[in-house]
């Protein structure tokens with residue numbers, strides 16, 4: 369009998385002893401290239417999770433590596449007390465692709481949403497004393513106190529009460545329910561174009577357009593959380609561009625740095641000037657290194673036509689999944705936009721996620737009964753076919 373622990377077991381033991389137990393890990397990943405990753409035992413996986421929609425241009429993309437290396441050898445951090453050369457170039461790239469306004473940079477999705485909420489409150493305090501934000505049931509906006517309160521799911525709030533005041537919950541894809549929650553204290557409505565953590569549920573065009581019209585009517589802000597949907601995942605730079613609806617401001621993170629942590633608040637010109645020195649800040653926000661990484665991601669998306677690729681590969685993947693689902697009645701629906709795809713089961717999705725992993729495909733069980741796929745925007749037609757083969761074989765094995 370060999371009782372020497374495997375590499376994975378050794379890593380897991382260190383976690384168990386020294387890392388707070390906030391996630392339930394399965395594998396130890398040690399290396400990645402493009403859409404492939406390897407675990408500590410040398411097994412290869414097709415990565416249709418991409419660090420939960422983070423490694424947008426794949427693992428260790430040469431352009432991203434080069435940009436990070438170059439910037440790391442020039443200036444890593446300088447503080448926002450000084451200008452740096454890279455931050456305004458990134459802000460310009462985002463503004464020119466979206467609302468034509470200005471950006472604030474932080475380090476994560478939750479921090480970006482905190483910035484968005486603070487921007488709405490400051491704007492509201494200057495516009496009739498409004499501070500409340502209407503968010504959607506089943507949404508997900510982060511794990512800080514304000515953003516877990518914005519999140520319309522009691523499971524992330526439980527035990528952290530009393531929660532901060534100022535959030536009201538409406539039903540996703542129901543404009544009348546949003547209307548019913550707006551009072552003369554409401555500053556903004558915050559919505560995702562596709563509820564990701566909520567089970568890959570796309571907004572209907574009528575809903576997003578209806579919310580926009582409602583916000584205009586009431587003179588309040590429409591905010592969008594583009595943390596998971598943003599930066600090309602849905603085949604457009606930002607998911608709202610699929611709907612012909614413009615928010616007043618939106619948040620970004622995840623794919624923006626391609627794996628390097630960075631988050632952003634992007635606002636339309638009038639609203640962006642609400643923040644003045646002293647209103648908001650972040651020591652690490654918008655460092656030259658983070659901004660260089662994000663610029664390299666944007667340049668790669670442009671240079672490799674990754675918006676088109678996300679739309680085409682997403683359609684290919686969805687079509688293939690629908691064919692598989694037709695033959696397996698336990699698969700009840702396929703939904704999503706671009707490379708954000710959910711496979712709905714008539715049973716808990718965790719065992720199916722584990723079975724896919726066993727066969728070499730990484731995805732994530734979301735909610736109770738959805739398997740969510742978020743491959744990098746660089747995924748190839750051959751890799752989509754391979755993923756479909758694994759899913760077909762897993763389904764056939766029951």
Ligand SMILES: Cc1ncc(COP(=O)(O)O)c(C=O)c1O
Nearest residue numbers: 476477478508509510593595596
């Ligand atoms: C839509 C959405 N908003 C916010 C967040 C929080 O981002 P972070 O984990 O970077 O704080 C997430 C993360 O899953 C998300 O999917």
